[in-house]
Amino acid sequence: MKRFSLLLAAVLAALPAAADAPGMRNKGSFIQLTTRSWFTFDPAAAFDAVSFIVTGNVYEPLITFKNVDDPEALMPFLASQVPSVANGLLSKDGLRYRFPIREGVKFHSGDPLTPEDVRYSLLRFMLHDIEGGPSALLLRPVLGVYSTRGEDGKIALDFEKAAAAVRVDGDSVVVRLAAPDKTFLKALASLPIVVSKPWSIAHGEWDGTAGSWERFNDRPLEKSYYHDHANGTAPFRVESADAESGSLLLKRHDAYWRAAASLEEVRLRVVPSKALRLWMLENGDADGSYFEDRDFSEAKDLDGVRVVEQPFYASLGEVLFFGFQVDAASPRIGSGKLDGKGISPDFFSNPDVRKGFAAALDYEGYLKRGLGMRGRRAPGPVPELFLPGQAPAATVFDLKAAERHFKKAFGGALWEKGFSLTLAYSPSNASRVVLANLMKAGLEKVNPKFRIEIQRLPSAEIYEEAEAGRLPLFIAGYYSDYPDPHSFAFGLLHGAGYYPKAQRYSNAKLDAMIEEAAAVSDPELRRERYRKISAAAAEDPAQIYTYQPARFSAVRDWVRGLDATDNVNNLRLNNFPYFYSLSKS
Secondary structure (H helix, E strand, O other), X not given: OOOOOOOOOOOOOOOOOOOOOOOOOOOOEEEEEEOOOOOOOOOOOOOOHHHHHHHHHHOOOOEEEOOOOOOOOEEEOOEOOOOXXXXXXXXXXXXXXXXXXXXXXXXXXXXXXXXXXXXXXXXXXXXXXXXXXXXXXXXXXXXXXXXXXXXXXXXXXXXHHHHHHEEEEOOXXXXXXXXXXXXXXXXXXXXOOOOOHHHHHHOOOOOOOOOOHHHHOOOOHHHXXXXXXXXXXXXXXXXXXXXXXXXXXXXXXXXXXXXXXXXXXXXXXXXXXXXXXXHHHHHOOOOEEOOOHHHHHHHHOOXXXXXXXXXXXXXXXXXXXXXXXXXXXXXXXXXXXXXXXXXXXXXXXXXXXXXXXXXXXXXXXXXXXXXXXXXXXXXXXXXXXXXXXXOOXXXXXXXXXXXXXXXXXXXXXXXXXXXXXXXXXXXXXXXXXXXXHHHHHHHHHHOOOEEEEXXXXXXXXXXXXXXXXXXXXXXXXXXXXXXXXXXXXXXXXXXXXXHHHHHOOXXXXXXXHHHHHHOOOOHHHHHHHHHHHHHHHHHOOOEEEOEEEOOEEEEEOOEEOOOOOOEHHHOOOOOOOOHHHOEEO
């Protein structure tokens, strides 16, 4: 579940009508600035923010959300109806979903969309199952498993079981779940994954048969033709891309099944420098750009630029992740022993160590210096937007409390000997620099023998090192995979979730609570279950939660179109751009 969402996504604003602005360049072209490049175009593997922005504008889901204000309201998309008991497309036992496939839809290649394409796409998404990828979003509800592989890494899934669960019936695709699951439709509405089966096969991808699927299971990303090629049904198609230079050109899909987009093309450009992004936006060399929350005042003061604040807190923000069982060969744990020159591989398995770290962090200092006072303290692993009524965060900056916990850890040996370890983060966000240094400073105030080395790693390397269990402590951001508390509870707390797997963290009690909550249909009862999950997680913290950021969008004042509340592919909720909504005038 690699929504290792590193807060590197492009963001855009909802703007009211205004007079034509002087200096506007190329009405049909939109230039959007980001801080890093995408990792992949493969919709079965795109799980980081920038890759998801690309796939979310190139591929489409079967159903989607009516608007960003109501995550329970769904509408048809590539399917012509949303299954419900009332319309007869959902069985009364909540297990069988029928999706009539829309006619008249064409892929960018010109091929028509068929029910077999949809079946193939769903199976491909589940069976390719790239380590750290998003396949569990469907594997869990459809097949009742979290991976196609066992603990030994070998294939453990029966293809016939998967084939029977997803089948074509006339003009429809029928999906049968392993058990009732309240999150299934929301997850499906957030997954732009429909590809062309004939086009895939023609370019060396899986042929859809039982005899060949294992060869495509957990392939390295670069071996997929979809890694740097795309063929979806969405409003824009990939015209050209250069990941090294960070330049991407999307062209309008003129045969789009809805009305063609207003914009003729979208150019994504990677510009790591904040100063340069500010200058390009003010100078009219860009139409929209990503900025961090701490940049709000600077962006707001730009001439010819409009800044609009997102009215809700949907992201969990930056999180500090503990490694519960670090690879003993990792250079980031020093000597590998609790001797003052390093830490033992299981250092963070000690709850007093984790609680000591949590109490040593200056949360308000991070809000002020890292977020520019633009944030709301996260109550726990699930944002208040998705789970109202939670108790406030229990952990506060308290060096005395941190000292008490550290003196209890390892029978007092930790306090006497001290420790040395590395805290890693991706340099793409300045707020992470602040958070890392505040963590370091707080620990050194508690005890000068506590030493933290801060290491900057490229985003891709953060992923690789975390998955390999070589990071004792690292920082990453977290967005919702879909708008539901289960997205956060599973991704952060369940042993099969991406982060817990990377952390080597497992809590059988929490796993059972999370699985039970997913099947509950009554809304208030579901919320109560997740509130209990959040409270249980606070007793034995697996991560340190900080502040939910107050997102904002910065665009030139000639940009129009995001005043709509659409939430196709769950892009808008995460404040990612959906270019189909945009125009310039």
